[in-house]
Amino acid sequence: MERAIIFTCILLLTTYTTPAQSKYYGRSSTYKPAKLKKTHLHFFLHDVLSVAKPTAVRIAGPRDLLAFGSVYAIDDVLTEGPEVVGNARGMYMSSSQGKNLTLVMRVDLGFTAGKFTGSSLSVLSRNPVTESRRELAVVGGGLEWLKGLFL
Template sequence: MEKTLILPKILLLSIFTISVNSEYYSKTQQFSRLQEKTTHLHFYLHDTLSGKNPTAIPIASPNSTNSKKDDPVPFGTLVAIDDPLTQGPELTSKLVGNARGMYLSSSQDKFLTLVMYVDLGFNTGKFKGSSLSVFSRNPITEKHRELAVVGGRGRFRMARGFIEVNTYYLNTTNGDAILEYNVTVVHP
């Protein structure tokens, strides 16, 4: 009988003797007071769905008979992008980086809206090797709109801010677009 009580006693004793560090966080410490800067950037994004060298490729499309045949990005379409970012609106102007990520066509009405998950990477100048992370709704039929900057890498680590987007050019037949980006970002 005493043998059957030994196991529960051992288990009970082990609960009290095991040192456990089960916290999912460490002690909160004062973050050094970094001088935050506000940086303004201006460039153009070239989103090309047509031609021999598209920079935006549909990777998933809805299996629906309701989608309009003339819509270049019907509701539910997921598009992967590697769009060039240039200093001016011409594709031949100085390349400053690229926008890599994806967007999802997320509206069922006539006003095309995308949800964007994009990394704006810079490959020249003061911000070479840095990037901004954008995760935002983009109602592209509106000439002026705003996107959220939710983070970044490199010199833009811990960035936050917004992008004012103006449609410089839009081909509603094939979906090609040139977008003017005016970025305001706060970062350490």
């Protein structure tokens, strides 16, 4: 009996609420996105397959160079004009059975010199090699590079 009374008292105390009056104070402001600055990057990736010290090595697929299904690991040099500005490390796979060579690339671009030193870009994209102008999807980047985009 005593337990029932204690239990009832605890139940009543925990369910009893005291109304409180308060005001919500807050300032409303309109969201203003940061002003973006456009940056054009133009550099060359040097992929060397057939020398004593290649920068791209076939790790899977048919024996034919860049045949459909060939997978390569890369550690290439990036240049801007004659200057070395970084490296490209990752892999690509030949993904086209037609005449036009197309690669699927997963590459990290690390900048070790120049304006973007210490920055990086991560690329995961389709690369239609035979087209003279192409764009690749950048899926990530290092903090130093992102700072450069904002004014």
